[in-house]
Amino acid sequence: MKEKVIVVSNKMGLHARPAAMLVQTMTRYQSTVKILKDDFEVDAKNIMGVMTLAAGHGSELKFIINGPDENETLFAIEGLFKSNFSE
Amino acid sequence: MFNRRNIVFKGIAASPGIAVGNVFLLEVDDFCLIHKEIPINIREAEKKRLNDAIEKTKAELKITYDKINEVLDKNYAQIVNVHLLILADSSMRKDIDKLIESGVNAEYALFKVIDKIIRSFEAIEDDYFRERKLDVQDVGKKILSNLVGKQKKTIASLDKDSIVIAHNLTPTDTVSIREKLVKGFATDIGGKTSHTAIIAQGLEIPSVVGLKVISSQARTGDVIIINGDKGEIILNPTPEVIAEYKREYDIQFAKKKELEKLKNLPAETIDNHKVLIYANVDNPDEVQSILKNGATGIGLYRTEYIFFTRKAIPSEKDHLEKYLQVVKKMSPYPTVIRTVDLGGDKLAKMGLLNIEHEENPFLGLRAIRLCLKYPKIFIDQLRGILKASAYGKIRLMYPMISGLGELRDANKILEKVKQDLRKEHVEFDEDMEIGTMIEVPSAAMIIDAIAKEVDFVSIGTNDLIQYVLAIDRVNENVANLYDPLHPAILRYIKKIIDESHNAGISVSMCGEMAGDPYYTPILIGFGLDEFSVSSIQISKVKKVIRSIYFADVKRAAEEMLKCSDRNEILKIMTTIQIH
Numbered sequence: 001m002k003e004k005v006i007v008v009s010n011k012m013g014l015h016a017r018p019a020a021m022l023v024q025t026m027t028r029y030q031s032t033v034k035i036l037k038d039d040f041e042v043d044a045k046n047i048m049g050v051m052t053l054a055a056g057h058g059s060e061l062k063f064i065i066n067g068p069d070e071n072e073t074l075f076a077i078e079g080l081f082k083s084n085f086s087e
Numbered sequence: 088m089f090n091r092r093n094i095v096f097k098g099i100a101a102s103p104g105i106a107v108g109n110v111f112l113l114e115v116d117d118f119c120l121i122h123k124e125i126p127i128n129i130r131e132a133e134k135k136r137l138n139d140a141i142e143k144t145k146a147e148l149k150i151t152y153d154k155i156n157e158v159l160d161k162n163y164a165q166i167v168n169v170h171l172l173i174l175a176d177s178s179m180r181k182d183i184d185k186l187i188e189s190g191v192n193a194e195y196a197l198f199k200v201i202d203k204i205i206r207s208f209e210a211i212e213d214d215y216f217r218e219r220k221l222d223v224q225d226v227g228k229k230i231l232s233n234l235v236g237k238q239k240k241t242i243a244s245l246d247k248d249s250i251v252i253a254h255n256l257t258p259t260d261t262v263s264i265r266e267k268l269v270k271g272f273a274t275d276i277g278g279k280t281s282h283t284a285i286i287a288q289g290l291e292i293p294s295v296v297g298l299k300v301i302s303s304q305a306r307t308g309d310v311i312i313i314n315g316d317k318g319e320i321i322l323n324p325t326p327e328v329i330a331e332y333k334r335e336y337d338i339q340f341a342k343k344k345e346l347e348k349l350k351n352l353p354a355e356t357i358d359n360h361k362v363l364i365y366a367n368v369d370n371p372d373e374v375q376s377i378l379k380n381g382a383t384g385i386g387l388y389r390t391e392y393i394f395f396t397r398k399a400i401p402s403e404k405d406h407l408e409k410y411l412q413v414v415k416k417m418s419p420y421p422t423v424i425r426t427v428d429l430g431g432d433k434l435a436k437m438g439l440l441n442i443e444h445e446e447n448p449f450l451g452l453r454a455i456r457l458c459l460k461y462p463k464i465f466i467d468q469l470r471g472i473l474k475a476s477a478y479g480k481i482r483l484m485y486p487m488i489s490g491l492g493e494l495r496d497a498n499k500i501l502e503k504v505k506q507d508l509r510k511e512h513v514e515f516d517e518d519m520e521i522g523t524m525i526e527v528p529s530a531a532m533i534i535d536a537i538a539k540e541v542d543f544v545s546i547g548t549n550d551l552i553q554y555v556l557a558i559d560r561v562n563e564n565v566a567n568l569y570d571p572l573h574p575a576i577l578r579y580i581k582k583i584i585d586e587s588h589n590a591g592i593s594v595s596m597c598g599e600m601a602g603d604p605y606y607t608p609i610l611i612g613f614g615l616d617e618f619s620v621s622s623i624q625i626s627k628v629k630k631v632i633r634s635i636y637f638a639d640v641k642r643a644a645e646e647m648l649k650c651s652d653r654n655e656i657l658k659i660m661t662t663i664q665i666h
Binding site: 012013015016017019020023024043045046047048049051052054056075078079082083086 | 165166168169172173175176177178179204207208211212213215216217219222223395430435444445448
């Protein structure tokens with residue numbers, strides 16, 4: 001299992017387009033990915049969960065990744081956030 | 088509406104412009120949602136019915152997606168993409184299936200689940216995120232209409248004078264509207280960031296959203312004025328009010344026409360100082376639009392898009408294909424192709440390179456640095472560019488050059504690629520011009536030396552400002568310090584232009600500063616030769632150029648260079664006369 005806290009740094013936060021990018025990327029990996037924000041937990045492979053997180057700029061998200069390709073999955077997640085979702 | 092005239096409804100201005108026309112009311116689809124008990128033996132069939140409706144909706148959305156791609160750019164298609172992902176949401180699907188398994192009919196199960204999701208969106212404090220419930224609603228409605236097989240009133244009967252009024256418009260509706268070229272639209276719900284508003288802005292159709300009750304007040308055929316600037320509409324206006332608005336509309340129309348007229352006129356000051364206006368593009372699709380707007384070349388073709396849209400590093404063939412599409416359409420105008428400006432993190436994300444995580448990607452392995460470290464990526468791109476150069480006028484540009492070493496190393500690789508092509512008897516333009524972006528302060532400082540080894544330079548102001556002022560462009564905490572009029576920036580720009588001219592080469596600018604008409608006079612005053620700007624800014628920049636005297640702005644620019652205080656610079660800006 002991998003855990004990582006990431007701060008949302010793009011201007012608009014995880015709005016529809018970045019949320020879609022995240023979900024689409026996650027579905028390429030086998031691992032299960034949970035996102036925790038405050039007491040809220042959602043599945044990173046489901047768009048409505050990700051959007052209802054309402055993760056605006058500066059929110060802290062904890063990713064919990066479980067599965068055979070968890071390293072690659074985490075790497076992909078970090079890449080997306082680092083690139084600010086190509087904003 | 089009995090005899091009541093001039094009823095004003097205030098909403099939210101979603102897309103600017105004024106229109107007068109006749110109401111076309113798009114009815115809310117009202118479904119009869121009855122809770123029915125489904126016998127246990129047909130519950131599987133009921134699940135299949137739901138599945139069919141979802142699949143049908145998916146197919147319809149895919150068609151919309153393609154259509155949007157045709158008429159608008161990719162960003163808008165993302166909206167439909169979000170809808171497709173909502174359809175694919177497995178937790179929603181599980182919840183609906185569970186309800187059906189417990190004996191609830193598909194329609195009601197769908198309604199219950201969507202309703203629950205919408206309520207969780209409504210609990211969100213942030214406006215933007217809360218509004219996304221509309222997307223969920225849209226998708227729910229689409230599935231529902233496929234479940235009950237009810238057809239929505241068709242927009243086919245719309246005509247050119249129509250102003251569409253609806254409770255809400257889905258992106259699909261909005262695109263159909265565009266195909267019909269209606270005059271405007273107004274909706275009960277939605278905010279400034281609702282997807283419909285975003286699409287309306289892209290289509291340049293006046294629109295007002297968030298009018299709350301308009302769809303229950305207006306009737307098809309009513310006369311209506313829509314004011315997308317103020318965010319209000321007037322139902323059943325009196326002839327006097329219509330006349331007033333028509334006047335306002337004419338003024339706006341004339342302004343737009345005036346900008347259009349500039350299309351074929353040269354970018355030249357009143358005292359005949361000529362410059363060139365080129366366009367920035369990301370994608371071959373944009374070529375038509377930039378030519379329509381009067382661009383006489385492409386000053387910056389960003390090639391990153393070719394990388395973004397692929398899961399593997401693009402091949403020589405991938406490059407060539409894109410460049411040919413652009414170059415053939417642009418001929419005889421020149422196209423400046425910038426070799427890829429990507430960070431290693433992006434390529435690592437694509438699983439293409441094994442690059443360590445970078446703390447500071449803007450100062451990291453990016454652009455030419457990446458290409459020199461991984462020459463295969465670079466060579467494939469250079470081969471594509473060179474091969475395309477046989478079909479039109481291409482100029483090659485390197486990004487992020489920080490000194491002579493990188494420039495010479497890049498040229499060495501280019502020379503090798505050329506030799507290979509000659510051996511293979513492949514044709515290319517032997518005289519293709521080579522230039523560099525000037526966006527790293529060290530390159531700007533030794534511009535005299537660089538200018539002697541290239542055919543042109545282009546100032547990338549976005550990065551130059553970021554690096555000179557040490558401001559991370561995407562960091563909100565320091566964004567207010569980002570300032571193109573900082574005396575240091577002005578001196579850098581002037582130095583780059585003067586010393587390049589001394590070496591006998593031309594200077595272009597392709598950052599956002601070049602496309603902002605506010606800065607146009609000062610850039611002309613500094614002696615900039617080429618402006619490379621986004622398509623819609625071409626006429627605006629040209630209009631300013633055609634309304635100033637070079638002698639005036641040159642004097643003002645010289646004055647500005649003496650200033651060390653930003654306020655003095657701003658004062659001089661206000662004295663520049665736009666005729």
